[in-house]
Amino acid sequence: MAGEEGVTLESLRKKMAEFARERDWDRFHSPRNLLLALVGEVGELSEIFQWKGEVPKGLLDWKEDEKEHLGEELSDVLLYLVRLSDICGVDLGRAALRKLELNALKYPVHLCKGSSRKHTHYSKANEDSNTSAPEGAGAGSSW
Numbered sequence: 001m002a003g004e005e006g007v008t009l010e011s012l013r014k015k016m017a018e019f020a021r022e023r024d025w026d027r028f029h030s031p032r033n034l035l036l037a038l039v040g041e042v043g044e045l046s047e048i049f050q051w052k053g054e055v056p057k058g059l060l061d062w063k064e065d066e067k068e069h070l071g072e073e074l075s076d077v078l079l080y081l082v083r084l085s086d087i088c089g090v091d092l093g094r095a096a097l098r099k100l101e102l103n104a105l106k107y108p109v110h111l112c113k114g115s116s117r118k119h120t121h122y123s124k125a126n127e128d129s130n131t132s133a134p135e136g137a138g139a140g141s142s143w
Contacts, residue, residue: 009082009093016083031088038080045073 020026048070049055059067085092106119115121 012079012082013086013092016079017086020083029083029087031084034080034084034087038077038084041073041076041080045070045077048073 020029048066059070062070082092085095107122111122112119
């Protein structure tokens with residue numbers, strides 16, 4: 001699978017299921033256990049950025065081994081998330097597309113373009129424009 005273009009969530013789901021089945025790990029892959037493993041991996045991912053301050057897009061000043069380590073930790077998070085969604089019976093791709101559609105409704109382009117305000121600002125703006133949150137409050141919190 002390494003080096004393939006267009007890897008899908010479905011191909012990852014199947015690979016993860018096969019990987020667990022071959023090792024007789026299905027009995028350990030409860031939603032709770034997978035979630036806790038996912039949280040642990042997010043912690044490891046967070047450690048990479050800890051104490052670095054703001055990191056520029058593209059990580060231009062990072063060494064190749066740092067980028068490789070980042071890729072490994074990002075992959076761990078993705079793989080546990082894919083496995084958790086599979087065990088829970090959630091089509092992750094479909095759920096993500098639905099969430100994007102819901103976010104498009106919460107964040108209409110004509111109201112929020114160029115702003116990092118939370119969706120509640122836009123829904124309340126029509127009711128009372130004097131109680132809006134400061135610019136940047138809640139940025140990205142809908143994902």
